[in-house]
Amino acid sequence: MTIGSEALRQDVWLANQVIPKAGLAQLTWGNVSGVDRDGGYFLIKPSGVSYDDLTADMLVPVDLKTGKVLGGDLRPSVDTESHRAFYLAWPSIGGITHTHSTNAVAFAQANRDIPVLGTTHADTFNGPVPVTRGLTPEECATDYEFNTGQVIIELIGDDEAAAGMPGALVANHGPFTWGVSPKKSVEHAIIVEAVAEMAIKTLALNPDAFTPQHLQERHFKRKHGPGAYYGNPGATKS
Amino acid sequence: MTIGSEALRQDVWLANQVIPKAGLAQLTWGNVSGVDRDGGYFLIKPSGVSYDDLTADMLVPVDLKTGKVLGGDLRPSVDTESHRAFYLAWPSIGGITHTHSTNAVAFAQANRDIPVLGTTHADTFNGPVPVTRGLTPEECATDYEFNTGQVIIELIGDDEAAAGMPGALVANHGPFTWGVSPKKSVEHAIIVEAVAEMAIKTLALNPDAFTPQHLQERHFKRKHGPGAYYGNPGATKS
Amino acid sequence: MTIGSEALRQDVWLANQVIPKAGLAQLTWGNVSGVDRDGGYFLIKPSGVSYDDLTADMLVPVDLKTGKVLGGDLRPSVDTESHRAFYLAWPSIGGITHTHSTNAVAFAQANRDIPVLGTTHADTFNGPVPVTRGLTPEECATDYEFNTGQVIIELIGDDEAAAGMPGALVANHGPFTWGVSPKKSVEHAIIVEAVAEMAIKTLALNPDAFTPQHLQERHFKRKHGPGAYYGNPGATKS
Amino acid sequence: MTIGSEALRQDVWLANQVIPKAGLAQLTWGNVSGVDRDGGYFLIKPSGVSYDDLTADMLVPVDLKTGKVLGGDLRPSVDTESHRAFYLAWPSIGGITHTHSTNAVAFAQANRDIPVLGTTHADTFNGPVPVTRGLTPEECATDYEFNTGQVIIELIGDDEAAAGMPGALVANHGPFTWGVSPKKSVEHAIIVEAVAEMAIKTLALNPDAFTPQHLQERHFKRKHGPGAYYGNPGATKS
Numbered sequence: 001m002t003i004g005s006e007a008l009r010q011d012v013w014l015a016n017q018v019i020p021k022a023g024l025a026q027l028t029w030g031n032v033s034g035v036d037r038d039g040g041y042f043l044i045k046p047s048g049v050s051y052d053d054l055t056a057d058m059l060v061p062v063d064l065k066t067g068k069v070l071g072g073d074l075r076p077s078v079d080t081e082s083h084r085a086f087y088l089a090w091p092s093i094g095g096i097t098h099t100h101s102t103n104a105v106a107f108a109q110a111n112r113d114i115p116v117l118g119t120t121h122a123d124t125f126n127g128p129v130p131v132t133r134g135l136t137p138e139e140c141a142t143d144y145e146f147n148t149g150q151v152i153i154e155l156i157g158d159d160e161a162a163a164g165m166p167g168a169l170v171a172n173h174g175p176f177t178w179g180v181s182p183k184k185s186v187e188h189a190i191i192v193e194a195v196a197e198m199a200i201k202t203l204a205l206n207p208d209a210f211t212p213q214h215l216q217e218r219h220f221k222r223k224h225g226p227g228a229y230y231g232n233p234g235a236t237k238s
Numbered sequence: 239m240t241i242g243s244e245a246l247r248q249d250v251w252l253a254n255q256v257i258p259k260a261g262l263a264q265l266t267w268g269n270v271s272g273v274d275r276d277g278g279y280f281l282i283k284p285s286g287v288s289y290d291d292l293t294a295d296m297l298v299p300v301d302l303k304t305g306k307v308l309g310g311d312l313r314p315s316v317d318t319e320s321h322r323a324f325y326l327a328w329p330s331i332g333g334i335t336h337t338h339s340t341n342a343v344a345f346a347q348a349n350r351d352i353p354v355l356g357t358t359h360a361d362t363f364n365g366p367v368p369v370t371r372g373l374t375p376e377e378c379a380t381d382y383e384f385n386t387g388q389v390i391i392e393l394i395g396d397d398e399a400a401a402g403m404p405g406a407l408v409a410n411h412g413p414f415t416w417g418v419s420p421k422k423s424v425e426h427a428i429i430v431e432a433v434a435e436m437a438i439k440t441l442a443l444n445p446d447a448f449t450p451q452h453l454q455e456r457h458f459k460r461k462h463g464p465g466a467y468y469g470n471p472g473a474t475k476s
Numbered sequence: 477m478t479i480g481s482e483a484l485r486q487d488v489w490l491a492n493q494v495i496p497k498a499g500l501a502q503l504t505w506g507n508v509s510g511v512d513r514d515g516g517y518f519l520i521k522p523s524g525v526s527y528d529d530l531t532a533d534m535l536v537p538v539d540l541k542t543g544k545v546l547g548g549d550l551r552p553s554v555d556t557e558s559h560r561a562f563y564l565a566w567p568s569i570g571g572i573t574h575t576h577s578t579n580a581v582a583f584a585q586a587n588r589d590i591p592v593l594g595t596t597h598a599d600t601f602n603g604p605v606p607v608t609r610g611l612t613p614e615e616c617a618t619d620y621e622f623n624t625g626q627v628i629i630e631l632i633g634d635d636e637a638a639a640g641m642p643g644a645l646v647a648n649h650g651p652f653t654w655g656v657s658p659k660k661s662v663e664h665a666i667i668v669e670a671v672a673e674m675a676i677k678t679l680a681l682n683p684d685a686f687t688p689q690h691l692q693e694r695h696f697k698r699k700h701g702p703g704a705y706y707g708n709p710g711a712t713k714s
Numbered sequence: 715m716t717i718g719s720e721a722l723r724q725d726v727w728l729a730n731q732v733i734p735k736a737g738l739a740q741l742t743w744g745n746v747s748g749v750d751r752d753g754g755y756f757l758i759k760p761s762g763v764s765y766d767d768l769t770a771d772m773l774v775p776v777d778l779k780t781g782k783v784l785g786g787d788l789r790p791s792v793d794t795e796s797h798r799a800f801y802l803a804w805p806s807i808g809g810i811t812h813t814h815s816t817n818a819v820a821f822a823q824a825n826r827d828i829p830v831l832g833t834t835h836a837d838t839f840n841g842p843v844p845v846t847r848g849l850t851p852e853e854c855a856t857d858y859e860f861n862t863g864q865v866i867i868e869l870i871g872d873d874e875a876a877a878g879m880p881g882a883l884v885a886n887h888g889p890f891t892w893g894v895s896p897k898k899s900v901e902h903a904i905i906v907e908a909v910a911e912m913a914i915k916t917l918a919l920n921p922d923a924f925t926p927q928h929l930q931e932r933h934f935k936r937k938h939g940p941g942a943y944y945g946n947p948g949a950t951k952s
């Protein structure tokens with residue numbers, strides 16, 4: 001019997017399909033998960049399976065508390081323990097995405113935060129998208145993936161902070177993003193990649209570029225908080 | 239009952255579909271409007287609706303004089319007040335496009351005009367595509383979108399000037415373009431993005447690149463004014 | 477009655493369709509022509525018609541000697557007189573392509589030759605792809621397009637030279653390429669764009685990059701001259 | 715009668731089709747081969763045939779020991795002797811890919827190794843992807859393609875070394891990659907291109923970027939050797 005609600009399976013499967021469609025990863029270099037808080041588990045892409053081969057019933061259910069696989073004979077993504085760390089740290093999030101998208105990886109590999117250079121960035125992130133410290137040899141040797149999650153949590157802070165900064169870059173690795181749903185987490189992966197590409201080109205034209213604080217705030221608040229006035233939630237199906 | 243002529247609805251809908259097709263925006267980061275001068279209203283994309291979900295009858299009619307929504311239950315684009323400012327300032331324009339296309343945004347974020355580096359640019363724009371001054375904290379706090387329109391109008395000038403320079407970059411934000419029709423406005427969005435990409439690459443090869451004035455004029459006049467000899471208007475359907 | 481052989485019409489039409497397929501131009505910024513030497517005319521894309529709208533019978537027949545349009549009611553490409561200059565100067569060529577492809581335009585706008593940085597370049601071009609001098613105000617004022625052709629011919633030399641260097645960049649404008657057929661000319665347009673992109677990235681990694689002369693010669697001769705051993709002409713349909 | 719097992723023909727044909735699909739080459743600038751060790755031959759793409767025209771039965775069987783074509787009337791890829799050199803040097807490999815992918819070519823033309831800047835690279839390559847020395851005029855004059863293979867073998871080392879470093883760049887030319895199968899070799903071509911693009915962008919942001927040794931090792935060992943824990947081999951069809 002397949003574990004995991006059909007609706008969640010469908011959501012996680014669809015969000016995984018966005019990765020190749022949006023050009024966020026080559027081969028199998030990305031994964032999305034979605035959590036069922038009441039059920040105490042999350043569903044995640046199996047390791048090393050191509051997006052073409054992936055079907056919804058191949059998604060792997062993982063126990064939120066123990067990290068144990070709850071069914072099926074597929075191994076979950078190697079990044080599973082990073083995902084689990086985020087779900088435990090931030091109760092409000094419902095989905096997580098990891099990719100190796102080119103421009104976000106470039107910032108991660110350069111060990112630079114993605115600076116706030118314009119409104120595209122400020123619409124979603126209330127500050128620079130930060131890059132983690134490097135993991136120590138010890139953190140690499142044992143529980144590497146769980147520790148990867150921990151250094152991000154260290155960097156971002158609590159649940160509220162994670163809502164205002166739904167992504168981070170792991171040094172010399174790449175981006176993780178999250179959101180209230182699997183779909184939102186992969187949208188944030190698209191946005192991190194887009195603002196990273198814009199930032200690389202902006203810095204080539206002007207290494208001292210920056211955005212005034214009052215413009216950043218205006219844009220972040222158009223989409224967040226009680227005064228938000230962006231969007232038509234009811235009209236949006238896809 | 240749907241407000242707005244069917245022909246205009248179709249034109250505005252088609253022009254909105256060009257945005258994702260031409261790669262001018264991720265997610266919902268772009269919008270096109272078209273005006274009915276006799277009817278005293280314009281039709282604009284609803285806020286936050288994906289291009290896949292968008293149907294022609296979802297376009298929102300807005301009163302040209304008051305900015306009030308004239309029908310339906312969808313909120314218009316958050317950029318509506320910028321569009322309205324342009325229609326009021328420039329009687330000859332029929333359509334407006336706003337995008338977050340990568341290379342044009344890079345110039346906007348770098349606070350640099352797109353310089354005239356060749357004939358691709360000079361064919362459409364009679365000078366550098368200018369970037370606005372930044373909005374003040376006060377202009378950001380109240381009537382932000384209408385003020386965004388105003389700083390562009392300040393920069394461009396009157397109706398005739400707007401015909402020769404059918405686009406501008408809002409500092410730290412992105413491009414707005416306009417034209418005699420919705421279709422022409424989105425074509426100008428394609429051109430701004432293309433010349434911005436060419437310019438970034440040109441400046442990497444030669445930071446002192448420029449185009450002689452007599453070549454600029456020759457190309458602008460091939461496509462504009464009484465001596466124009468480009469095109470076969472009658473033969474062009476799409 | 478349509479002027480021009482059906483086979484040539486088909487070849488020129490197909491080659492024009494390669495322009496958007498290979499991403500060599502936005503909107504209508506490119507054109508291919510093909511010549512019938514015995515008939516004394518060439519067929520060229522009409523001005524300003526989109527590739528989607530273009531049908532084979534819209535191609536415009538132009539008299540090789542006089543430049544007069546021989547039939548139909550469409551205006552030929554504004555670049556027609558440049559094409560005609562090449563056909564008159566170089567008896568061996570059968571097709572010509574002009575595009576505004578991004579990376580080749582970047583070199584043209586930077587007023588830099590595309591240097592020979594590797595075998596991809598040396599396989600087709602026996603030296604740097606050269607950029608013309610700028611046209612004088614007088615050359616811009618009268619017979620601009622024919623003069624554009626002349627400065628390229630000045631730069632390239634005679635028919636034999638044109639066979640070994642099937643392309644050039646017009647300063648602050650873009651690439652023209654030619655070949656024994658319309659198809660070959662557009663393939664050379666693809667190659668100019670590809671080696672220009674490679675060159676921009678190579679120069680970013682190493683501004684002093686170059687290719688040893690003996691490697692250049694080896695590759696050029698694999699594909700050209702009596703010792704050539706590349707390809708299976710009989711097996712190639714498309 | 716067609717020489718070569720049907721299964722191998724299909725594998726090699728499919729792997730060749732990945733080249734245009736993954737954007738690794740323009741026109742006919744890439745080829746994949748696959749070897750039948752027991753049969754003593756390999757199948758390789760014919761020279762200069764487009765991927766659209768290529769059918770499985772056009773693949774050319776070549777004798778592993780002598781380099782002679784074993785059937786059909788098509789000439790094999792000009793790079794055939796490079797492929798043969800690799801099969802002779804490294805008994806464990808089953809497939810080889812050569813492309814002119816843009817970013818890998820940029821490193822080859824810049825005469826720079828692709829440095830290890832992050833985990834995307836370290837997952838597949840246990841060190842920088844090296845660029846060969848240039849060939850001497852003598853090596854270019856005679857047996858050029860076999861000598862090209864030899865300088866790579868010189869650089870990489872023995873069979874075990876080739877397993878840990880499944881690719882190299884030929885100076886001023888481009889990448890060769892290999893693997894246990896044709897499919898794996900073309901996957902490595904995708905990866906070389908992806909990490910080269912990431913590296914160019916990373917170096918633009920931080921010319922001193924590097925990856926700590928302990929992180930490199932951790933990632934290489936997630937996918938290689940007895941402790942590997944990446945993937946679900948049984949679940950992967952495509």
